[in-house]
Amino acid sequence: MKKLIKVFFVIGIILLLLIIWYAYNHQLCQNPTQLKQFIHRFGWYAPVVFTMIQIIQPILPIIPGGMSDVVGVVVFGKIIGVLYASVGLIIGEVILFILVRHYGRSFVLSILSEKNLPRLDKLIQLGNKHTIWMLIIVFLMPFGPDDLACLAAGFTNISFKDYLRTIILFKPLSVAIHCYLLLDVFKMVKIN
Numbered sequence: 001m002k003k004l005i006k007v008f009f010v011i012g013i014i015l016l017l018l019i020i021w022y023a024y025n026h027q028l029c030q031n032p033t034q035l036k037q038f039i040h041r042f043g044w045y046a047p048v049v050f051t052m053i054q055i056i057q058p059i060l061p062i063i064p065g066g067m068s069d070v071v072g073v074v075v076f077g078k079i080i081g082v083l084y085a086s087v088g089l090i091i092g093e094v095i096l097f098i099l100v101r102h103y104g105r106s107f108v109l110s111i112l113s114e115k116n117l118p119r120l121d122k123l124i125q126l127g128n129k130h131t132i133w134m135l136i137i138v139f140l141m142p143f144g145p146d147d148l149a150c151l152a153a154g155f156t157n158i159s160f161k162d163y164l165r166t167i168i169l170f171k172p173l174s175v176a177i178h179c180y181l182l183l184d185v186f187k188m189v190k191i192n
Contacts, residue, residue: 039075047084050072050084051088054087054088055095057092057147058093058146066143069089070182073183074183082175085179086172089146089175090171093147098154100153108120116148119145120148123145123151127149128157131157132166134152135166139173140173142181143178
């Protein structure tokens with residue numbers, strides 16, 4: 001499994017670099033209107049592709065956290081963008097939870113770097129006592145380790161039903177916080 005995940009990760013990095021190169025050469029990153037027009041040319045495929053990227057994001061974090069969420073808000077609007085981003089991330093984090101429950105530490109070691117293992121272990125210890133609260137706090141923290149918390153939750157005794165209820169209620173709020181904070185930062189940087 002570790003080799004397969006590494007292959008997907010390398011393919012993902014290559015695709016990401018190609019997308020960045022294309023976007024830079026066509027000035028899609030510098031002009032949100034052009035980015036919006038470019039993505040909307042794909043019609044109804046655009047939200048589907050965006051949601052699929054969001055599903056993959058928690059499992060194979062190729063795009064820096066929150067950046068794809070912001071693209072969703074820029075392209076699809078503040079409410080629909082957050083909705084698409086949240087739906088994709090919720091599905092991805094459910095898959096992540098199931099993979100951790102099924103494969104355990106071997107799966108985590110295949111997707112997580114060594115430097116994040118102590119943070120994961122701390123979240124697992126905290127989660128063993130208060131998993132739902134740990135998830136809520138991490139989701140509400142701007143730029144908190146959401147995916148790491150979801151990995152940790154897979155090692156705790158939280159029921160799937162409670163896990164699902166918690167992420168459905170709090171993930172959209174987390175996505176909105178990330179998006180709106182990052183958009184404000186981008187506006188400040190652009191002005192100065």
